[in-house]
Amino acid sequence: MTCRTGPGPDLPEGRRTAHTDAAFTALLEDSAEELYESAPCGYLSTLMDGTVAKINTTLLNWLGLTRDDVVGRLRFTDLLTVGGRIYHDTHFAPLLRMQGGVNGIALDIRQADGGRLPVLISSVTKTDHDGRPLLIRTTVFDASDRRAYEQELLRERQVAEEARRRAEEDRQRLQEALAVLQSSLLPAQLPQVPGMEAASHYHTASPDRLGGDFYDLFPLDDRRWAFFLGDVCGKGPQAAAVTSLTRYTLRAAALHNPDPVAALTTLNTVLHERYATGDPRYCTAVFGVLEPEGDTVTVELASGGHPPALVLRQDGHTEYLPTPGGLLVGIMPSAPFTSARTVLGAGDTLLLYTDGLTEARTGEKRELFGDEALLDFATALTDTAPRQVVTAMTGLLNSFGDGLDDDTALLALGVPMTDPTPASDT
Amino acid sequence: MSPLTTTVQNTGTGPLLRIAGELDYSTAPELRELVTGLPLEPGQRLVLDLAHLGFCDSSGITAFIVARNHALAHDADITLLAAPGPVLRVLRVTGLDQVFSLAPGQDTRTERAADG
Numbered sequence: 244m245t246c247r248t249g250p251g252p253d254l255p256e257g258r259r260t261a262h263t264d265a266a267f268t269a270l271l272e273d274s275a276e277e278l279y280e281s282a283p284c285g286y287l288s289t290l291m292d293g294t295v296a297k298i299n300t301t302l303l304n305w306l307g308l309t310r311d312d313v314v315g316r317l318r319f320t321d322l323l324t325v326g327g328r329i330y331h332d333t334h335f336a337p338l339l340r341m342q343g344g345v346n347g348i349a350l351d352i353r354q355a356d357g358g359r360l361p362v363l364i365s366s367v368t369k370t371d372h373d374g375r376p377l378l379i380r381t382t383v384f385d386a387s388d389r390r391a392y393e394q395e396l397l398r399e400r401q402v403a404e405e406a407r408r409r410a411e412e413d414r415q416r417l418q419e420a421l422a423v424l425q426s427s428l429l430p431a432q433l434p435q436v437p438g439m440e441a442a443s444h445y446h447t448a449s450p451d452r453l454g455g456d457f458y459d460l461f462p463l464d465d466r467r468w469a470f471f472l473g474d475v476c477g478k479g480p481q482a483a484a485v486t487s488l489t490r491y492t493l494r495a496a497a498l499h500n501p502d503p504v505a506a507l508t509t510l511n512t513v514l515h516e517r518y519a520t521g522d523p524r525y526c527t528a529v530f531g532v533l534e535p536e537g538d539t540v541t542v543e544l545a546s547g548g549h550p551p552a553l554v555l556r557q558d559g560h561t562e563y564l565p566t567p568g569g570l571l572v573g574i575m576p577s578a579p580f581t582s583a584r585t586v587l588g589a590g591d592t593l594l595l596y597t598d599g600l601t602e603a604r605t606g607e608k609r610e611l612f613g614d615e616a617l618l619d620f621a622t623a624l625t626d627t628a629p630r631q632v633v634t635a636m637t638g639l640l641n642s643f644g645d646g647l648d649d650d651t652a653l654l655a656l657g658v659p660m661t662d663p664t665p666a667s668d669t
Numbered sequence: 670m671s672p673l674t675t676t677v678q679n680t681g682t683g684p685l686l687r688i689a690g691e692l693d694y695s696t697a698p699e700l701r702e703l704v705t706g707l708p709l710e711p712g713q714r715l716v717l718d719l720a721h722l723g724f725c726d727s728s729g730i731t732a733f734i735v736a737r738n739h740a741l742a743h744d745a746d747i748t749l750l751a752a753p754g755p756v757l758r759v760l761r762v763t764g765l766d767q768v769f770s771l772a773p774g775q776d777t778r779t780e781r782a783a784d785g
Contacts, residue, residue, distance in 0.1 A: 474727070476728075476730070478694070548762065548763035570764030571764060
């Protein structure tokens with residue numbers, strides 16, 4: 244900081260008037276000494292050991308001390324708070340020694356009434372002709388307004404951070420709500436079907452977008468069991484609402500009439516009636532009934548627009564169980580559904596899946612994984628139990644990485660070679 | 670990913686909408702908006718030319734159903750023209766091959782197929 248103490252700047256001759264002359268005269272009377280004492284900043288000269296040699300009135304007023312209290316009695320650091328003293332000794336003084344000057348360091352000075360005043364301090368070392376340090380000249384600026392401004396900025400930042408934290412909490416809560424809603428669309432665990440093993444897996448593509456895939460397995464009576472698996476178009480809460488409607492409609496329809504075509508027909512009527520106007524909402528679904536009989540299980544299923552189920556035979560053979568012509572459920576007032584029947588022997592497994600699996604993109608060309616590749620992959624699993632089939636399929640899904648951007652549901656139902664083991668969710 | 674590009678041409682029998690690129694979760698809403706804004710007269714036929722459709726997932730299928738509903742609401746028909754193999758496969762799996770009238774593509778002039 245330069246404190247101008249000399250005469251005012253020269254102005255062009257023509258502009259000089261009696262009025263300005265008078266003003267300059269008044270300025271000239273403002274002597275260097277007067278300016279030093281009552282400048283809008285504090286001045287301080289200290290010996291090299293820190294003892295205060297000279298101090299101006301402005302700074303004495305800020306400190307609440309008299310000249311006699313300070314000059315020759317106190318060191319510069321005695322004017323600082325404890326924290327300021329430490330900072331002075333560890334940073335300020337070394338810098339000053341090294342550079343011969345320090346600019347605009349923020350410190351607090353102690354006031355006689357116990358208060359503290361935030362200040363900005365600059366110091367330069369005055370040397371003699373040989374470069375030996377003689378004394379330190381220090382200016383002290385009142386930084387209380389500036390500190391208040393900085394604290395306001397800090398407070399605003401804290402408010403912003405608090406808002407961000409709350410938004411993060413809200414997001415977390417929403418995610419938990421979505422997870423609960425999602426889990427309400429799936430059985431918590433598969434029931435144990437006597438003489439069978441069942442396993443399932445649900446791959447969630449995005450925790451933020453409720454998926455529309457669903458499956459279920461439940462008893463119809465003391466002999467027969469029903470299962471279904473499907474995929475509702477779209478994602479998010481609207482899709483989840485359709486999924487919920489679908490799941491409970493199929494469950495209710497199955498108890499009323501377990502014929503697979505009848506169950507899908509009921510679902511079609513319900514969905515079409517509910518979503519006849521506006522945004523089309525539909526699903527694909529496979530619905531089937533299991534009827535264990537001795538060592539075998541008879542499966543009768545029907546499909547509405549869903550990819551065909553896979554049958555993994557114990558003898559190493561794998562085949563799709565075609566249900567051609569079954570239409571998407573819910574888009575037409577009445578829809579054709581096709582049924583198919585097969586018998587599972589010991590070691591056979593029926594695998595249901597949603598098209599996330601076959602429509603995953605693989606390789607550099609990002610080609611669809613496809614039916615053929617699925618058939619090949621499944622053929623290598625024909626000698627494994629449903630649980631291992633689902634584990635292997637889960638591994639396959641994980642291997643797709645970002646090539647899999649859709650939810651995918653898997654449900655494997657099989658007749659174990661040995662004693663039946665409990666159902667499991669992987 | 671190649672984005673979705675669409676061009677509309679009015680033929681004597683109704684609008685011909687060429688759909689090229691990828692039809693998925695991110696691009697399907699654009700097609701749905703476009704197709705529901707197409708003016709249709711009773712008895713006309715809306716043709717969706719899919720010859721250059723590189724990819725189509727279930728969102729795309731929904732857009733076709735929206736197009737069909739739009740056509741039916743105006744007593745018009747709809748045809749899917751020159752659906753590529755993978756799209757045909759999806760249409761078959763979903764049973765939609767029975768719902769939409771499908772026309773094979775012609776390498777020369779797709780307009781002629783639309784006119785005819």
